[in-house]
Amino acid sequence: MQLEIRPDPAEVGRARSWARSRLAGSGIGSDDPLAETLILLVSELVTNAVVHTGRPAVLRLSLPRVVAESATVRLEVADHSDRAPVPRCVDGDQTGGRGLALVDGLADRWGWSPEGNGKRIWCELDRCEDSGERATICVGDASAYEGLAFEVV
Template sequence: MQLEVRPDPAEVGRARRWALSRLLGSGIGADEPLAETLVLLVSELVTNAVVHTGCPAVLRLSLSGGAAEPATLRLEVADSSDRAPVPRCVDGESTGGRGLALVDGLADRWGWNKEGAGKRIWCELDHCTQPAKSAAAYGGGASAYEGLAFEAV
């Protein structure tokens, strides 16, 4: 499943709604931690793509796995910029710049690959019966990423 995203910050909300509707269509409830975390990850990765490249992006979502193993939700955002994600230091007063630090904290795995003239940033969430990390768990307290953030351009 994929969604083409125009280079407009207003597209981030549309991308979140699209991803959540696909997740709900797979039988995973909106109140599950996986859904909450997915929405935050889509926000961060799509925002990075549309704000920093000024070019269209493609959001892809896939759910794999079977009865013998937990399902894995994979989120990918491809854009036309070949610049790698780079660490960025921000102070406590900054209102942005923490996107990939959140991705690192919330996703079970993430990375990026060059793809043609651009790149693809991906992350994966494992869906299992045990409680997983959720976006709410990162709402307060000190973090290993305090003062350090990442920017994908």
């Protein structure tokens, strides 16, 4: 499944809506922690493509055919810029620059690779069995994120 993204900031909202509908169609509800995290990752990666390249991009979402207690969801954004994504260190007063830090903190895996005249940035979320009734997002090594704080404003 893929969505063509125009180089317009309004496309970020359209990308979130598209991803929500794909998730719902695969049986992953909007209140599922996997869906909530994936929508945030869609926002960050599509925003980066729109803001930093000023060129069209393609959003791809790979969902499991059957939603099971354990599954991996893959999100990719391909753009037409050959500039590598670079995580930045920003101070508390800056309004941007935290997108890749969020991706790094929330995704189980992420990376990028050159593709034609541009690049593909991808991330994956694992859904694993929980001891309760709902599946949750797996966290490989939670200690790797101790001391990090993310604030939603």
